[in-house]
Amino acid sequence: MTASPANEPFHGLGCNSCGARLNVPPDERTARCPYCASPNIVMRPRADGEDPTFAVGFVLPDNVARERARKWIRGAWFSPGAFLRSDVTAIRGVYVPAYMFTAEAHVKYTVSIGENYVVIETYTTTDSKGRLVTRTRTKTVTEWRGLSGQWASYIDDVFVTASKGLHNTELEAIEPFDTRALKRYSPKLLSGWIAEDPSMTATQCLELARAEAVGQIGHRLSDHMPGDRHRGLKYSTQLVHEDLELILLPIWILAIKYDDESPLVRLLINGQTGALVGQPPRSWIKITVAVLAVLAAIALTVMLGTRGVL
Numbered sequence: 001m002t003a004s005p006a007n008e009p010f011h012g013l014g015c016n017s018c019g020a021r022l023n024v025p026p027d028e029r030t031a032r033c034p035y036c037a038s039p040n041i042v043m044r045p046r047a048d049g050e051d052p053t054f055a056v057g058f059v060l061p062d063n064v065a066r067e068r069a070r071k072w073i074r075g076a077w078f079s080p081g082a083f084l085r086s087d088v089t090a091i092r093g094v095y096v097p098a099y100m101f102t103a104e105a106h107v108k109y110t111v112s113i114g115e116n117y118v119v120i121e122t123y124t125t126t127d128s129k130g131r132l133v134t135r136t137r138t139k140t141v142t143e144w145r146g147l148s149g150q151w152a153s154y155i156d157d158v159f160v161t162a163s164k165g166l167h168n169t170e171l172e173a174i175e176p177f178d179t180r181a182l183k184r185y186s187p188k189l190l191s192g193w194i195a196e197d198p199s200m201t202a203t204q205c206l207e208l209a210r211a212e213a214v215g216q217i218g219h220r221l222s223d224h225m226p227g228d229r230h231r232g233l234k235y236s237t238q239l240v241h242e243d244l245e246l247i248l249l250p251i252w253i254l255a256i257k258y259d260d261e262s263p264l265v266r267l268l269i270n271g272q273t274g275a276l277v278g279q280p281p282r283s284w285i286k287i288t289v290a291v292l293a294v295l296a297a298i299a300l301t302v303m304l305g306t307r308g309v310l
């Protein structure tokens, strides 16, 4: 994002803990970093850099996001009490920077294709009276043949994070985003929301995106294979007409630090589809008590059963 003059709709904040560089609306009095819940945030000038090309807008309103977060916390039975009392009002909608990668993939492959067919075979055995008899049974046999060919596919839904604060696997866990709802970026679109500046370079993200695209091709190619089964699929991919665009994705983030000793717990909700990812902490005391209660119930049942009470 390039710094713009007087009517600047944001002020810049930097988190000294996780390194996030955030642009925050003027009325947002954030005392903690929305990524890591650290209070160690400082004012900083806006970063000079590339403007995003597109953005996917928020669909999920903040009351719905809070309700989802509340349900997620309440559903975590085996979490420590302090976690269950977490405040969901700290949830923030953040426009997270990501790169959208599109390309044409040209693939050459070799594979073994298996076709199943059923044969009837005759065998001899002894029957119940010990006599030798001849019987038939069916058997499925796979015939293998080699196949090689070329295949082309369009890659249009690879996103990789451009934020050091948000790991790519976390982003993958709440994908997909519907790119039909892409809007051309304008600063107005972000009004009232927190937006993060990219902290990863386009070159770093391009490598990640290519790897993800090639992996995706492998899955699609596998689905595309003829026959009943296949094995030994080998392929090489050439990516052409590559395009990498910086975009902003709408994500609700709740960073929970429920006590000083425990690691940070983070809930992410896709601001477009509502898909949710997060791993609530486990309380070993609660789990042990539950296991002991189950064992006691089993022991009691067995005891009463052997005494003939049940």
Ligand SMILES: [Zn+2]
Binding pocket: 015, 016, 017, 018, 019, 020, 033, 034, 035, 036, 037, 038
């Ligand atoms: Zn932070």
